[in-house]
Each structure stands twice: as structure tokens, then as C-alpha cells.
Amino acid sequence: MTGFARTSGAIGDFLWTWELKSVNGRSLDVRCRVPQGFEAVDALARQIAAEHLKRGNLAATLSVDDASSRGQLTVNRAALDQIMSLLRDMSGKLDAAPPSLDGILGLKGVLELETPPLAPEIMAARQKAVEAGLRQAMTELSGMRRNEGNRLREVVFGHLDEIERLRIAAAQSAGAQPANIRARLDAQLRELMPEGAPIDPERLAQELALMTGRADVREEIDRLAAHVAATRELIAQGGAVGRKLDFLCQEFNREANTLCSKAADLALTNIGIELKAAIEQLREQIQNIE
Secondary structure, three states: OOEEEEEEEEEOOEEEEEEEEEEOOOOEEEEEEOOOOOOHHHHHHHHHHHHHOOOEEEEEEEEEEEHHHOOEEEEOHHHHHHHHHHHHHHOOOOOOOOOOHHHHHOOOOOEEEEOOOOOHHHHHHHHHHHHHHHHHHHHHHHHHHHHHHHHHHHHHHHHHHHHHHHHHHHHHOHHHOHHHHHHHHHHHHHHHOOOOOOOOHHHHHHHHHHHHHHHOOHHHHHHHHHHHHHHHHHHHHOOOOHHHHHHHHHHHHHHHHHHHHHOOOHHHHHHHHHHHHHHHHHHHHHOOOO
């Protein structure tokens, strides 16, 4: 399920912002990006995500801006003196223009960035604020996903209603009635037999019973009804039911495929094809459910 949440706050000159984005996924995959000094928040983000989510790909990004600790450029006098001494020694020995000031300052080790150390209590307060912001963002993300789930519930129920309608149509189809199947097979068998050829009534009855059993789709129709009821019950109970619904979709497909392979007439075949299309639409929506 998809979702987005953003929280931000400040402690003095220290500003922080959390952005959480989630998309569909078969399992829970958390990717966290945090600035230097906040590495410990990575593990916390994964822990909090596991408390709220069961499936989905979550991207959590922490951005900070600390005006008081941006650091100050200073010149490493020892390194500069050593470089200047080398330049004096090389003067007159090489036919080259003297180096420019910006070239000297650009040498590694000449300019250094000094960052003032933070008191432990200040860093602890920042960590606490960032963690609270993360929990707030995760709560908002969960709320957005819950709202999406409520909308998906109605869509899924609509697909289930369509599957149930087609199931009833299949049950009422002439091609699903054992008596009709038997009569049609009897007629086909007699057309294939040479005219006047003797037919053993007992053997004919056995063959018709066997062929009728193979073409009987009542079991598939009954199982489709059971799967529809089970899907409704799972959604009604709530919680993380996405994986169970995935399994039920596989069962729906199995019954629809068997019904199509057994179909005794074109009308029942067409119903089976419509069933497969409705089940595929249901499966696509279930992929969005946690």
C-alpha cells in the first residue's frame, strides 16, 4: 500500500525533517537515509517500521540543518609553512610561474574545517526530538495507508460481487447440469457409432457416467462460493491479511481454469473466461493490501 508522511521541527538553530514514502511490496523492505551523527536512528527506524507495517517498501529520509555547527575554515599553519619552505627551495631551479594563492590554499591539508564539539546533553535532546518526529511520521503514514485500505475494501468487495454473479450464472448454465451433459454425450456417442451397430446398454451407461463425472463442474462452483466467503471473512477480520488473500486468489484461479477445461458448451466457457478476468482484477487489487 502506498503512503507519504512528512514531519519537521527545530531545537534552536537545529532543524530536522523526516520524509516517509511507502509503496507496494510482497514483504517489508526498509531503506533509511540519515546524516552523519545520526546512524543510530537507522536501527530505530527499522524497529518502528516493523511495529506499524507488515508489507511494503519504505523509504525513510532524515534531513538536518544545524547553523550553529556548520564549522569554520582555518589554515593549517604547519602545513602552509612547509609548503612555502619547499617553494623557496625550488625557486630558480624550475622554469615555472610561481603558484597562486588559491592554488596553495587548494592543496590538501592547508585548509581545514573545524566543527565545534556538541555537549552530550544537546546531542541527546536532538536525538530525542528526531525520534519523536519519526514516530509521528510513521503514525501519519499508517493513517494514510489505513484510509487507502478502506477505499480498497469497497473495490475488492465489488470484484467479489462480480465473481459471485458469474458463479451463480455458471451454476444455472445448461452446460453445468448433469442431465444435460449426459444427454449431449449420449447423442454424440450415438452419432459416432455406425448405424445399426449394437450398443451394450450397461457399457453405455458406464461410459456416460464416467464422461459426465469428468464434465461435472459443480465441485468447482461450490469451491468458488467457499473462496468468496473466505475472502469476505478475512477482510472483515482486519489485520495483515494480504498474504492469505494472495493464496485465495491462486485458489480462485485454479477453480476457474478447471471450470473452463471442463466446460460442456460455449456459454459455460464464456462464463469461465469472464470469471478469470474478474479474478485477475481482484488479484491486482489484493497486491495493494497489507
